[in-house]
Amino acid sequence: MTDHLVEPRVPRDLSTFIAGLPKAELHVHHVGSASPRIVSELAARHPDSKVPSDPEALAEYFTFTDFAHFVDVYLSVVDLIRTPEDVRLLTYEVARDLARRQVRYAELTVTPFSSTRRGIDERAFMDAIEDARKAAEAEFGTVLRWCFDIPGEAGLESAEETVRLATDDRLRPEGLVSFGLGGPEIGVPRPQFKPYFDRALAAGLHSVPHAGETTGPQTVWDALHELRAERIGHGTSAAQDPKLLAYLAEHRIPLEVCPTSNIATRAVRTLDEHPLKEFVRAGLLVTINSDDPPMFGTDLNNEYAVAARLLGLDERGIAELAKNAVHASFLDEAGKARIVEEIDAYTAQWLAAAPQTP
Ligand SMILES: O=C(O)c1cccc(C(=O)CC[C@H]2O[C@@H](n3cnc4c(=O)[nH]cnc43)[C@H](O)[C@@H]2O)c1
Numbered sequence: 588m589t590d591h592l593v594e595p596r597v598p599r600d601l602s603t604f605i606a607g608l609p610k611a612e613l614h615v616h617h618v619g620s621a622s623p624r625i626v627s628e629l630a631a632r633h634p635d636s637k638v639p640s641d642p643e644a645l646a647e648y649f650t651f652t653d654f655a656h657f658v659d660v661y662l663s664v665v666d667l668i669r670t671p672e673d674v675r676l677l678t679y680e681v682a683r684d685l686a687r688r689q690v691r692y693a694e695l696t697v698t699p700f701s702s703t704r705r706g707i708d709e710r711a712f713m714d715a716i717e718d719a720r721k722a723a724e725a726e727f728g729t730v731l732r733w734c735f736d737i738p739g740e741a742g743l744e745s746a747e748e749t750v751r752l753a754t755d756d757r758l759r760p761e762g763l764v765s766f767g768l769g770g771p772e773i774g775v776p777r778p779q780f781k782p783y784f785d786r787a788l789a790a791g792l793h794s795v796p797h798a799g800e801t802t803g804p805q806t807v808w809d810a811l812h813e814l815r816a817e818r819i820g821h822g823t824s825a826a827q828d829p830k831l832l833a834y835l836a837e838h839r840i841p842l843e844v845c846p847t848s849n850i851a852t853r854a855v856r857t858l859d860e861h862p863l864k865e866f867v868r869a870g871l872l873v874t875i876n877s878d879d880p881p882m883f884g885t886d887l888n889n890e891y892a893v894a895a896r897l898l899g900l901d902e903r904g905i906a907e908l909a910k911n912a913v914h915a916s917f918l919d920e921a922g923k924a925r926i927v928e929e930i931d932a933y934t935a936q937w938l939a940a941a942p943q944t945p
Pocket residue numbers: 616619658661662665696697698700701702704736737738739740741769770771797800848878879
């Protein structure tokens with residue numbers, strides 16, 4: 588695990604401000620959120636797994652040479668989730684971790700295909716995530732919604748299975764709001780998934796594919812034109828195409844930016860080379876996210892600290908970023924207004940208490 592948590596170099600007070608700030612997270616993966624605590628509990632349940640349970644060994648295990656290596660490691664963690672009770676434990680504990688970071692609302696990317704193909708009953712899978720979602724909302728106050736994503740590299744069979752699970756009225760979970768596409772982009776062209784996105788959209792789901800994380804801007808154009816993307820997961824390479832930046836700005840298509848993830852998977856070389864600033868300069872609606880936080884040695888608070896440093900933001904600027912995520916979410920208008928109000932009240936209170944500079 589790369590130790591990105593020490594990287595941001597923002598003043599301590601700003602870190603404290605961020606830690607208490609109410610937030611929404613739009614790009615965070617279910618299995619990718621398994622903390623060392625959750626991994627060791629699952630590894631103890633399934634001792635034949637190759638995933639280490641010791642935190643130090645796990646940190647080493649979560650150091651990636653490239654995106655393909657990341658996916659291999661990711662799938663070894665998927666292999667630890669074998670029963671509906673594992674699914675419930677993971678989901679509930681992920682919600683607890685989000686709540687600790689003052690995340691009021693999260694759209695969690697879930698890959699049901701990976702679980703059903705490993706033998707978990709589909710009905711039991713849906714019941715497990717829904718049961719955990721409701722318990723987490725009641726106990727922690729964090730509202731969870733689901734994005735079901737196709738693991739594109741697993742082929743069209745995985746697309747068919749994912750859209751079936753997402754649109755079958757007998758299975759579709761109440762918390763499902765969107766349909767995504769994840770995994771490697773190289774050799775996995777987006778347009779082949781158009782019929783599956785068409786079906787998901789016809790069933791009322793929103794389109795939120797990953798695009799432009801590990802391939803060029805054409806992948807983002809394909810996501811927009813073929814998959815009718817309403818938000819883009821990552822979109823990093825959009826910075827290479829001024830027409831694309833202008834399109835994203837004009838159509839208010841938000842980007843789900845995950846800075847530390849891009850370094851950990853080596854999609855971007857260093858944080859200082861990350862295009863976040865160019866996105867803001869081009870007038871894009873930028874949201875800040877953690878992607879697979881324990882795997883990348885980060886959490887949402889750290890990602891806000893990274894963004895604050897890269898963009899030179901003060902408390903008001905950070906609060907605006909937090910509001911971007913609320914506006915770009917698929918929460919209803921009343922729910923959005925509640926979190927925005929909370930952000931404003933928290934920020935006003937913080938600034939009123941801050942020592943005045945002469
Ligand atoms: O489950 C399988 O059997 C399987 C077979 C072949 C390929 C795959 C995948 O590609 C799974 C990828 C998995 O990765 C998730 N993920 C997490 N973080 C990211 C990211 O930053 N960019 C893209 N994908 C990501 C994704 O949700 C998939 O579940 C699986």
